[in-house]
Every structure is written in C-alpha cells, then in structure tokens.
Amino acid sequence: MEKKITVAIAGNPNSGKTSIFNMLTGARQHVGNYPGVTVEKKEGFSKYKGCEITFVDLPGTYSLTAYSVEELVARNFIIDERPDVVVDIVDASNIERNLYLATQLIEINAPLVLAFNMSDIAEQRGLTFDIEQLSELLGAAIVLTVGNKAKGKEQLLEAIIKTAEKNRKRRGPKIHYGTEIEDELAKIEQIIKDAEKELTARYSARWLAVKLLEQDSEIVSKIKDNSVISATAESIEHLKNIFRDEPEIMIADRRYGFISGACQETIKSTVELRHSISDLVDSVVINRILGLPLFLLLMFLTFFLTFKLGKFPMEALELFFNRLSITVAGFWQQGSESWLKSLLVDGVISGVGGVVVFLPNILLLFLAIAFLEDTGYMARAAFVMDSLMHKIGLHGKSFIPMLIGFGCSVPAIMATRILENRRNRLTTILVLPLFSCGARLTIYALFIPAFFPEKWQGPMLWLIYLIGIALAVICVKLLRLTVFRGETIPFVMELPPYRVPTFKSISIHMWQRGWLFLKKAGTIILAISIILWAAMSFPKPNEKLLKDVSPEKAQQLKLQSSIIGSVGKAIEPALRPLGFDWKIGTALIGATAAKEVFVSQLSIIYAVGESEKSRHTLREKLQANYTPLTAFCVMLFCLISTPCIATTIITRQETGSWFWALFQFAALTIMAYVITLIVYQLGSLFF
Amino acid sequence: MEISHRPLSGVKAGEKVRLVYIDAGHGLRGRLVAMGLVPGTILTVINNNRPGPFVISVKNTKVMLGRGMANKIIVSDTEVQNK
Numbered sequence: 135m136e137k138k139i140t141v142a143i144a145g146n147p148n149s150g151k152t153s154i155f156n157m158l159t160g161a162r163q164h165v166g167n168y169p170g171v172t173v174e175k176k177e178g179f180s181k182y183k184g185c186e187i188t189f190v191d192l193p194g195t196y197s198l199t200a201y202s203v204e205e206l207v208a209r210n211f212i213i214d215e216r217p218d219v220v221v222d223i224v225d226a227s228n229i230e231r232n233l234y235l236a237t238q239l240i241e242i243n244a245p246l247v248l249a250f251n252m253s254d255i256a257e258q259r260g261l262t263f264d265i266e267q268l269s270e271l272l273g274a275a276i277v278l279t280v281g282n283k284a285k286g287k288e289q290l291l292e293a294i295i296k297t298a299e300k301n302r303k304r305r306g307p308k309i310h311y312g313t314e315i316e317d318e319l320a321k322i323e324q325i326i327k328d329a330e331k332e333l334t335a336r337y338s339a340r341w342l343a344v345k346l347l348e349q350d351s352e353i354v355s356k357i358k359d360n361s362v363i364s365a366t367a368e369s370i371e372h373l374k375n376i377f378r379d380e381p382e383i384m385i386a387d388r389r390y391g392f393i394s395g396a397c398q399e400t401i402k403s404t405v406e407l408r409h410s411i412s413d414l415v416d417s418v419v420i421n422r423i424l425g426l427p428l429f430l431l432l433m434f435l436t437f438f439l440t441f442k443l444g445k446f447p448m449e450a451l452e453l454f455f456n457r458l459s460i461t462v463a464g465f466w467q468q469g470s471e472s473w474l475k476s477l478l479v480d481g482v483i484s485g486v487g488g489v490v491v492f493l494p495n496i497l498l499l500f501l502a503i504a505f506l507e508d509t510g511y512m513a514r515a516a517f518v519m520d521s522l523m524h525k526i527g528l529h530g531k532s533f534i535p536m537l538i539g540f541g542c543s544v545p546a547i548m549a550t551r552i553l554e555n556r557r558n559r560l561t562t563i564l565v566l567p568l569f570s571c572g573a574r575l576t577i578y579a580l581f582i583p584a585f586f587p588e589k590w591q592g593p594m595l596w597l598i599y600l601i602g603i604a605l606a607v608i609c610v611k612l613l614r615l616t617v618f619r620g621e622t623i624p625f626v627m628e629l630p631p632y633r634v635p636t637f638k639s640i641s642i643h644m645w646q647r648g649w650l651f652l653k654k655a656g657t658i659i660l661a662i663s664i665i666l667w668a669a670m671s672f673p674k675p676n677e678k679l680l681k682d683v684s685p686e687k688a689q690q691l692k693l694q695s696s697i698i699g700s701v702g703k704a705i706e707p708a709l710r711p712l713g714f715d716w717k718i719g720t721a722l723i724g725a726t727a728a729k730e731v732f733v734s735q736l737s738i739i740y741a742v743g744e745s746e747k748s749r750h751t752l753r754e755k756l757q758a759n760y761t762p763l764t765a766f767c768v769m770l771f772c773l774i775s776t777p778c779i780a781t782t783i784i785t786r787q788e789t790g791s792w793f794w795a796l797f798q799f800a801a802l803t804i805m806a807y808v809i810t811l812i813v814y815q816l817g818s819l820f821f
Numbered sequence: 822m823e824i825s826h827r828p829l830s831g832v833k834a835g836e837k838v839r840l841v842y843i844d845a846g847h848g849l850r851g852r853l854v855a856m857g858l859v860p861g862t863i864l865t866v867i868n869n870n871r872p873g874p875f876v877i878s879v880k881n882t883k884v885m886l887g888r889g890m891a892n893k894i895i896v897s898d899t900e901v902q903n904k
Contacts, residue, residue: 195855231857626890
C-alpha cells in the first residue's frame with residue numbers, strides 16, 4: 135500500500151517558495167481558497183519512492199503572528215492539520231532574516247526541513263555553509279536548492295521522506311529566551327496546564343505562554359481563565375520594568391540571538407555583501423523623475439498586450455464559436471423551431487462562447503503579471519504608485535487590477551491576487567466593476583452619437599469614465615469607514631533583488647489562471663447561460679401571431695412574451711422614476727448575462743436586426759423615443775450596476791464567499807438605482 | 822539617554838544608523854520585527870525622496886516603509902552607541 139504524506143511549504147515572500155513548489159509538483163496543482171478567507175490555497179501532488187505526497191503551499195509570511203490573516207492561516211494549518219513535514223524555504227543569500235520564520239516553526243515543534251534556496255546566488259556572494267552543524271543546531275534537515283533551475287529536488291524529497299518517518303513527537307531544539315523571560319514563562323506555563331486543559335490539548339503549554347507574553351491576539355482571546363490573564367499581566371509588567379521595552383520585542387530579540395548564534399560558526403562569508411546590479415537598476419526604476427514614466431510605460435504595455443494583441447486570438451475564438459453554432463444549427467432543418475436547437479445555439483454556445491472568448495485576454499494578462507512579479511518589478515510599481523494610492527486608502531499594487539478593469543472586470547478581479555493583504559484585496563475587488571469595462575463601451579458607443587452633438591461626444595465619454603473612477607474612490611473610502619474600519623495598512627514591503635524569470639514558472643502561472651477561468655465557464659456560467667436563455671425564450675407567443683411577419687418582428691414578439699419581457703414590463707413602475715420604460719428594463723435584465731447584450735436586446739425589442747446598417751436605424755428609433763437625459767441615465771445605470779454575471783461568479787470564486795459576491799451585486803445595483811434616480815429627477819427640472 | 826535619538830524619517834540617504842525603539846502598536850511592531858527591525862540592528866537609508874515611501878536596507882534586504890512609519894522608528898548614530 136502506498137503511504138500518504140502531507141507536506142506544508144512555508145517561507146518568506148520572495149524566498150523562491152513558488153519555484154520550489156513548482157519544482158516539486160510540476161503542473162499537478164490545484165488552486166483554491168482556504169475555507170472562509172480570501173487567501174489562496176495551492177495544493178500540488180507528487181509521488182516519490184512509494185509515497186504519495188500532497189504539498190500545500192502556505193501563504194508567504196515573515197512570521198507566524200496573529201496580525202495578518204495570512205500568518206494566521208499558515209499557523210493554524212500547521213497546528214490543526216498537523217502536516218507530516220513542514221518545508222521552510224529560506225533565501226540562502228539572506229539567511230538571518232529568513233530564519234526568523236524557522237524559529238517560530240521550531241517553537242511550534244513542526245517537523246521541519248529547511249530548503250536553502252537560491253544557493254547559487256549565495257555561492258556567488260561567497261557564502262559557505264557548514265550544513266551538518268547548522269542542521270544539528272536548528273534540529274532540521276537542510277537541503278541546498280535552486281528552485282528555478284530544479285536543483286536539489288531529489289535531496290529535498292529524500293529529506294522530506296526521512297523527516298516524515300521520524301515520530302512527530304521528537305523534540306526539536308529549544309530556544310532559550312534568557313533567565314528573566316524563562317522564569318515568567320515557567321510561571322505562566324504552570325498555571326495554564328492546570329487552568330486551560332482544553333487549550334493545552336491542542337497547543338503546547340510553553341508555546342501558549344510565549345504567545346501570551348507576546349500578547350498574541352488570537353491566543354489571548356482564547357484564554358478564559360482569570361488566573362492566567364492576571365498572571366500574564368503581572369509577568370508583562372515585571373518584564374517591562376526590567377527591559378524597558380515590550381516583552382514581545384525581547385522575545386523577538388532572543389530569536390534573532392538564537393539565529394545568529396547558530397549562524398556564527400556555520401556560515402562563512404568571503405565577500406562583502408552588496409546588491410550591486412539591483413541597486414543600479416533601482417536607481418532608475420524608483421527614481422523620482424524616471425520612476426513614474428517607466429511605470430506608466432509598463433502599464434501601457436500590459437494593457438496593450440492584454441487587449442490589443444489579445445484581440446486576434448479573441449476574434450479567432452469568436453469565429454470558431456460562430457462556425458460552431460452554424461454547424462450545430464445545421465443539424466436541424468432550415469427555419470426549424472426546435473427548442474433543443476435554440477438551447478444549444480442561443481443558450482449553451484453563445485453563453486459559454488461569450489465568456490470563453492476572454493481566455494486569450496486572461497492568459498496574456500497573467501503572462502504580463504507573472505513577468506512583472508517574477509522579475510521583482512511589482513514591488514517597485516507599488517513604490518511608485520504608493521503616494522497616490524495611499525491617499526485613497528489602497529496599496530500601490532491595487533493600481534494594476536484597476537487598470538485592467540477598464541478592459542474587463544473578470545481578469546481584473548483575478549489580478550487582485552497580487553495583493554497579499556486580504557482587506558486590500560477585498561476592497562479592490564468590490565469596487566473594480568466601477569472601472570468601466572470594454573463591454574460597456576458598446577452601450578456608450580450606441581447612445582452617445584445618437585443623443586449628443588459631435589463636439590460633446592468625446593467629453594461625454596470621458597465624463598462617464600470619470601464618474602466611475604470617482605465613485606470607486608468614494609466607495610473605497612466608505613468601505614474603509616464601515617466594513618473594513620480600523621484597518622490601517624502598515625505599509626512595509628520588501629524590495630526583492632531583480633531576477634531573471636524562468637519560462638517554466640511563468641507558463642505554470644498562466645496555465646493555472648486560464649484553467650481556473652475555463653472551469654468556471656464550463657460550470658456556473660454554463661448553468662446561468664441556460665437559465666437566461668430559458669427566461670428569454672419561454673413562454674412562446676401564440677403561433678398564429680408569428681405567421682406572415684418579418685423575422686425581426688417575430689423576434690420582437692418572442693422576446694415580449696418571454697419571462698424576461700414580462701419581468702421588464704412588471705418592473706416598469708420601479709424604473710419609471712429613472713426615466714426608463716419596459717424596453718430598457720428588458721434590455722437591462724438581459725444585459726446581466728453580459729453588458730454588450732444590452733445593445734442586441736434593444737435591437738430585438740425595436741425589431742431592427744443586428745447589422746451595422748441597422749445600428750443607424752436603432753439610433754433613430756432611440757432618438758424618437760428618449761431624451762438625452764434618459765440616454766445619459768441609461769449609460770449611468772449601466773456604468774454603476776454590476777457588469778455581468780461572470781463578474782459576480784469570479785468575485786465569488788476569488789473571495790471564497792457568496793456573501794461578498796452578492797453584497798457586491800446588491801450594493802452596485804442599489805447604488806446605480808439611487809444615483810440614476812437623483813440624476814434623472816434633478817435633471818428633469820432643468821431639461 | 823544622553824545619546825541623540827531621532828526619528829528615522831530625518832535620516833539622509835546613505836547614512837547608517839542603529840535602531841533604538843519602535844514607537845508603534847502591536848501589529849506594526851510585530852511586522853517590522855519579523856522583517857528584521859529589532860532594537861540594536863544597523864540600518865542604512867537608501868532612499869529618502871519626498872514625496873513617497875522610504876527605502877532602507879536591513880539585514881541585507883531592502884525594505885520599503887511608509888513615511889508615517891519612518892517617523893515612528895527611533896534611531897541613534899551608530900558610532901556614539903558603540904563606545
């Protein structure tokens with residue numbers, strides 16, 4: 135029988151964690167979320183010497199405190215899931231800082247293997263390690279690796295298997311915190327053992343005592359017994375008096391002391407450390423004058439790659455789906471009214487096809503993002519944009535998804551994965567639909583020329599986009615004041631040295647995102663397409679009515695009698711105050727499938743057909759039926775309300791909760807309604 | 822405390838200083854400590870251009886801080902403390 139083992143992969147951001155994960159698992163990966171939190175969970179699988187190994191990639195963290203969701207997720211995974219081995223990926227060229235996380239893994243007595251990654255760079259910098267002795271001191275196997283060149287894979291797997299075989303109960307080295315702290319720890323430990331039986335079953339008493347002295351919020355909140363609380367407070371007071379600083383800092387200090395003690399004898403440096411090339415590049419990239427133009431150029435290239443170059447494969451895919459629907463329709467007789475044909479052609483193929491055509495955009499976008507991240511530029515982008523974005527209350531990196539949002543909200547929401555902080559990420563996701571996407575441009579392109587004189591057309595389009603941006607800024611502020619109140623984002627970030635990205639890591643990244651997207655298109659989006667199709671096709675109008683009418687007229691009648699047509703009519707009283715009639719209402723409901731559907735729905739309602747020539751006819755009809763104010767209100771409503779179902783689904787997927795997806799959907803719809811109502815009512819006073 | 826203590830934000834690019842104290846709440850302090858900013862550590866200021874963040878080098882890594890944070894980090898001259 136095969137033995138199954140679970141291996142958690144921990145490590146600092148920028149330690150090359152992903153490259154090791156990819157090296158160990160290849161493309162056999164699964165991406166999801168940790169339950170209940172917007173933190174990405176990557177799992178990968180591998181077989182080695184008869185063992186079936188599941189690798190879990192923990193979030194990249196510097197320590198295991200309770201200050202951030204990411205660190206808590208990593209810590210709780212190790213404590214609760216008890217992986218057979220924890221591999222800590224350590225940047226070998228920067229051992230001291232990287233081992234801080236290792237000391238905390240030692241504290242929770244995790245079965246530890248250390249991968250000294252990027253050992254080639256360490257070697258270039260003249261660092262030599264006495265692996266045997268260091269391994270002895272740290273109580274963990276140490277393997278030298280070079281993740282992006284797949285070096286050290288066998289040795290690492292070997293060390294994993296060996297460590298898994300040892301009993302978990304083996305004791306690792308003990309970090310000594312100094313007599314004063316140790317005395318207090320012993321006191322608290324004793325009290326906890328008696329008073330908190332439940333907790334000590336899950337955690338070691340010593341670890342709990344350390345966390346209490348550190349005032350770890352999660353552990354503090356779990357303590358119910360008053361004697362423990364008062365003993366802790368006493369100890370902290372006592373230690374503060376001795377050290378004139380928080381015990382938390384002293385404990386951290388001792389951890390670094392433990393590290394430097396271990397490293398002193400075992401690591402030799404023959405060359406003075408420098409970041410020569412990185413420094414040189416940085417003098418340009420984060421330069422006060424050159425930094426911003428360079429950033430804008432790179433952003434322009436990203437956008438260009440995603441949407442301009444992406445247009446060609448996108449058109450090819452559109453053509454493919456067109457052909458496919460013609461072929462499928464060909465199975466039936468010309469003019470057949472089979473509902474199965476309609477389901478396949480109008481429901482399945484056009485629904486899924488309409489979403490799958492975005493695949494090239496998504497692949498290209500993630501190609502660009504992976505490149506920017508792997509080279510180390512992304513951290514600099516945050517640096518350059520930080521002063522602006524910080525004023526809004528967001529991280530510098532949020533700029534990138536927002537920019538992508540002008541193309542399409544779906545990849546933009548996926549791109550928020552570059553934000554490590556969960557709150558930043560949620561805020562960004564929630565407001566992203568307000569960045570007017572390309573699909574909505576088709577609506578503006580229909581209405582603006584129809585209602586506004588030529589010289590106003592350009593400014594009008596700008597105005598719409600600006601309203602979206604302004605609303606997004608206001609919403610971020612509001613979210614920060616309400617839902618995400620009190621969350622200041624401490625802006626501390628490492629600027630990793632520049633690196634040459636590898637083809638393998640970039641392609642794995644691209645493939646994962648693309649696959650996630652396709653999976654959604656194949657499941658939920660397919661289901662919703664079918665529901666919308668049914669709502670648009672049933673019930674059918676009386677057969678007699680359809681006789682001897684033009685195909686356009688027949689389509690119009692069908693839509694009117696369908697569920698969507700009825701709903702459009704039913705909600706007309708609610709839409710009246712916005713200046714909308716049932717026709718616009720019907721088109722708006724249809725447009726939840728995708729915003730560009732709004733235009734084709736209107737064409738059907740006005741029975742004009744869908745060719746370019748008919749677009750003129752449609753504009754004439756619109757002019758005859760609506761005022762410029764109504765036209766503006768339609769655009770405003772489309773701008774603010776959720777762009778499409780795919781956005782909601784992706785939000786659900788990326789946040790890991792229906793709550794946020796539905797919250798976004800509802801909040802945007804209500805906001806669209808209220809703002810349009812105010813604008814229309816005030817506007818009618820003047821126009 | 823006869824040694825001249827000052828906030829990190831006032832240190833010019835290229836200067837080396839010793840960290841004395843971090844005047845901030847739990848969350849921020851914990852984060853900074855994990856990135857190697859413990860009292861006694863030597864830091865070098867790399868970039869101090871206004872406006873915009875602050876770049877320092879600590880334990881062989883470059884770390885970018887918000888300006889507000891640089892105000893809360895109290896440092897002293899390296900030489901004075903060494904005596």
